[in-house]
Amino acid sequence: MGDWIGVYKSVASATLRARLAYRWNFVLDLVFQIIMLIAELLVVVLIASAVHGIAGWSVYQIVFLFGLSSLSSGLYRVFASEFHGFDKYLVNGEFDSVLTRPAPALVVVSARSVDYEQAGMLVQGLAIVGYAAWRLHLWQIDGPILLAQILSGWISGGAIWLGIVIAFATLGFWTTRIDDLAPVVLYGPETAANYPLSIYPRAIQAIFYGILPVAFGGYIPARVILHKGLSPIWLLVSFGVGAATLAGAVGFWQIGVRRYTSTGS
Amino acid sequence: MAIVSANNVTKTFSRPTRLFRRGNEDSVTAIDRLTLTIDQGEFLGLLGPNGAGKSTLIKMLTGILHPTSGDIQVAGWSAQHQRARLAMDLGIVFGQRTQLWWDLPLHESFTILRRMYRVSEDAYRTRLAELAALLDLREFWNVPVRQLSLGQRMRGELAAALLHAPTLLFLDEPTIGLDVEAKAAVRQFLRTLNQEKGTTIVLTAHDMNDVEELCRRIVVINHGRSAFDGTMEALHQRVGMPSRLVVTFNHSVDQLTNLPFDCQAYGNQITASFNRARQSPLAVIDGLRQWGEIIDIQMQEPPLDLVMRGLYQAVR
């Protein structure tokens, strides 16, 4: 196990250096990411402040939720980029090379998956959460507890998103082409999770609680932290959902790899 | 000692299906009850027409695919159940794919591979010095892989595959796209590796020159079965492709007739084609001597790709 952490670290740092070979692209990518996210947030803030909040959430509460959600999904964008575009491994047979390595396929693909360009999302998510917390006077309650709550929500959300993206990649072992499924499985839920889930039709909500449980990666923790009618026990529930999602996805991945080695499609 | 033993191995595929698209569900037998043993130190050429099951076999031997039935032991490990452990003993070069980090200087790839294959610092240093000397890596050691010439890259690939001192090396088209000089360098290296280090090598190639020059044993796969297994000479005999003898006389000769083999005359040269399985070259020369004084004799073996074509036709 310790060995694989070493492998992961050396491959991940090599990936960073490879990216830095194109230094200007790297910087511009980072700037572009941040501008796009801020612009989207600004539009929401504009709307929300024009109408004094959405669905019982004040402007800064929404900003807080937006920040927490993008922190969560930011983790999959930064640490699981190769799963996200997993088709290419199956289309050009690159997965064969992965299987010739002396490490579990999940470790090898993960190690190549670190996408530093997207790190701007995390920096910015932290800034947004911090700013909203300040405007909402959350610090006055209890700093360390607040930090622990935010961290717990973030970790739960991160685990949920990593689980979803690994499961998404695993679908490729059956269908090969998965990029057309990304809007349904990844991008749509990712956008949806930025806002209070109560605004969506019940059918869509049910999906976000049950099938793709992104509710527990932003909305539920935010409701606990912002005292919107949920007790702190829900942070534990979210954590449990996160762990279960990730574990389930890893199990699903193993089944997928087994299918691949028996069919080699 | 056997380093590879595949026992009665069968691999069937049901045709892959597209997203939401029902493909043909008929199953295809890629490898059909194949048994193959490779001994330590062999240099084996694995040949066969496209779609014969060659690459399926390689994938099973390297643990990428699992057999439908039968058992494969490689380097003492079960290829099916101990893939990650087996990988430590295998070196793999697929000519059309790279295992090097494209955007990084060549040496970075080695640092990563050292970690991945848990090569100790000392072993790494000696091994690398050796490989760098044999493959002339120094001259492009600090160059990003994407800027290397094809020949340089292949040298890098070979070194990368051998860094962890594998006992068994799989090569798929290692000289594809290389110029004559680079090909010669790669072949020379492989020969040294096999003869001096005792590394077992399994080679698949479309370039028959690679196979002819390097491999002592040839296995031909066709329709998922072993269609031939033996030496190059045995292969020639088996196919019965004519050997050719070019005989030069000190005077010009006419078209000869009434000989038990086929002759073509051109100037003062005669090219005789005959089957070595049925006639010895000496008998042929004796037969020709009656036409005058011979000043030179050249023996030509049929080129391997002709032999292969003959073989594929014979076993179809």
Place this chain on the structure above:
Amino acid sequence: MGTFFVLGRASFRKNMVYFWAHMANNVGSALFGFIYIALWRAASHGHDVGSFSSQALVAYIAVTQTVLWATTFLPRDLGISTAVRTGQIAIDFGRPVGYLPRTIAAAMGDVAYNILFRSVPLVLAFLVARVYPWRNFLSPATDATFVVALALGAMTGILLQYLIGMSAFWTFDTRWARRLYFALTMFAGGQLLPIQLMPLALRQTLTWLPFQNLVSFPVSVALHHAYVASWISALVWVLMLTGVAIALTHKAMRRVEIQGG
């Protein structure tokens, strides 16, 4: 004319291969529509936002989602940068039929496919969810103007992508041009927020940019929100972009002739 029709039909058929994958993608596209509709609905609950009623906003989002497929979701830079990188472009330039009209014809095939198998299913989904403003389309005058506006929008989208592709002759990487285009469609095109809701100075500026042709203009025509200025802007831009595309094509061809690509 026959050649262009065949080219368009070929790219239409090329898309057909991935029909079911596209249908899966449509579900995602509809999901996005429903997310933004829910968001706007919740935000504008009971209030008018500027000149838009809550219902009008929902209608704006729904129509936008369907129009995007006709105007902006085309093959990336129409495949031109790839052709430049691989050198295929020299062969393409050498064909007896003009490169620009040929590329446009192929892109038209994509647009036709998208309208039929991307926009129409979305319209159906939005009709079922009762968020599509079908009453507006009962008037033949609206239908006729909408079709013209959509055609102008599609043409603008094709030409802009064409120009991005042509830029590959002078810059190594078209990624930045593509991203900028994406961002401008989103903010300056009215995809995220109707231009009509923006501050006056911004609204006037954006009306005179080509990006309004892609979303804001055709959608506003359908919803009877379009300014006369938008019509003039749309027409002028299509003509201007065509001119620029012709000029750039000539320049690029000369470049290929001199440098061999």
